[in-house]
Amino acid sequence: MHEMSIAQSILDIIKQEMEKNDLTKLIKVKIKFGRLTNTVPEALETGFMALTIQTPLESAVFELEEIQARYKCFKCGKEFSPEGTNRLLVPCPFCGEDLGHEVLAGKELFIDYIEAE
Amino acid sequence: MKVSVIRNVLEANDRLAQELKDRFAERGILALNLMSSPGAGKTSLLERTLADLKGEFKMAVIEGDLQTDNDARRVAATGAQAVQVNTEGGCHLDSSMIEDAIAVLDMAGLDILFIENVGNLVCPAEFNLGEDHKISILSVAEGDDKPEKYPLMFHLSSVMLLNKTDLLPYVDFSLEAASAHARKLNKDIEIFPVAARNGEGLTPWYDWLRKARAGKR
Numbered sequence: 001m002h003e004m005s006i007a008q009s010i011l012d013i014i015k016q017e018m019e020k021n022d023l024t025k026l027i028k029v030k031i032k033f034g035r036l037t038n039t040v041p042e043a044l045e046t047g048f049m050a051l052t053i054q055t056p057l058e059s060a061v062f063e064l065e066e067i068q069a070r071y072k073c074f075k076c077g078k079e080f081s082p083e084g085t086n087r088l089l090v091p092c093p094f095c096g097e098d099l100g101h102e103v104l105a106g107k108e109l110f111i112d113y114i115e116a117e
Numbered sequence: 118m119k120v121s122v123i124r125n126v127l128e129a130n131d132r133l134a135q136e137l138k139d140r141f142a143e144r145g146i147l148a149l150n151l152m153s154s155p156g157a158g159k160t161s162l163l164e165r166t167l168a169d170l171k172g173e174f175k176m177a178v179i180e181g182d183l184q185t186d187n188d189a190r191r192v193a194a195t196g197a198q199a200v201q202v203n204t205e206g207g208c209h210l211d212s213s214m215i216e217d218a219i220a221v222l223d224m225a226g227l228d229i230l231f232i233e234n235v236g237n238l239v240c241p242a243e244f245n246l247g248e249d250h251k252i253s254i255l256s257v258a259e260g261d262d263k264p265e266k267y268p269l270m271f272h273l274s275s276v277m278l279l280n281k282t283d284l285l286p287y288v289d290f291s292l293e294a295a296s297a298h299a300r301k302l303n304k305d306i307e308i309f310p311v312a313a314r315n316g317e318g319l320t321p322w323y324d325w326l327r328k329a330r331a332g333k334r
Contacts, residue, residue, distance in 0.1 A: 002208050002240035009126050021120055031126070036269055038239045074304060088268050089301045098297075100304025103272065109243075111122040 003040060006109070007047030013111055014057070023116035026060040030113050035069040036088060036106035069106030073097055079104065130244055133212035137219070137247025141230065147330045148230045150246050152270055153254035154263075155236030158280040160188045162254060162313040163231055167195040169316075170323060174228035174330065179218045181210040181235045188233065198222060209240035215247060228330055238263065242270040250275040250329065253299075257281050257288055261295035264302060272302040276309065276325060283312040 014029060029048075033039040041064045052058050068081045069088060075097035082090040091098045125131065141148045151159050160180075167176055177198035180189040189201035200218045202210060215232065222230075232248060234241040242251075253274040255263050258281055264271040271277060277299050279292060296308050307325060311318040 006126055013124050017120055017122055038269055089265055099300050109126045111124050113119055113121045115119050117118060
């Protein structure tokens, strides 16, 4: 159920932003999440729907975009992504080093923008 | 109208976590967030740690569970302060639960605060609790591919305890493979094979605790 508490946090932020900008009708919300977070998009969307049903935010489009993991090799310093694979842990494609890559991207979870009127 | 937001979804939790961290730092308390799947041996490990180090440190435990106060009672039997937090179905602890728990804890003279998270390899990793370190516990009965399957928790942990090494002869678990997976995620992770049941291998863990505690003074 951790998607439910994340959905609640998203909703809290949206409400703050709408109030700040004097907006009352939410049209769309765009979330970006990193591949290394444990976010399950379907569960998050369901959570958001459950929290907004029969509220002014009900009809909003909930869009999620995954951010690919990106690493910096511990040994040769080159950057790479584990593309074309379901594996999160891959050796550096340049030098083969397996251990200790720095995570440059893939741990994010943020609201990118909202559309409202 | 389009409003650019760019706000971390968990900012409210992170903000409170930072406040808690500052409060722990003011008092020189070492705060540790213990995470594992259910049954990996968090409570047994704590019971032994609390009993073995009780002459050295004043310690307290916040016990997170979906229901019951069984764990808090087990821990309290060692003489340490224990506070039970029931998440009522929630899969992880968050900062507001820790804030509530420390309101009833006697923090005076406390050296180490253990926070035993809800048994779960997924959700607890996302929620900071104001701890100095995250500690992952993996038991050898679970399989050595767990760090690869649940990367975030191990990536964020300072220590991985490989518990139940007394069962190694009976299970197909490679300490080397589990360690290699964890180091791929986190090259600085400290790995201690232990058996909470018979006390084997606990000295390096205790030494790590002593060092981490000394760093808070």
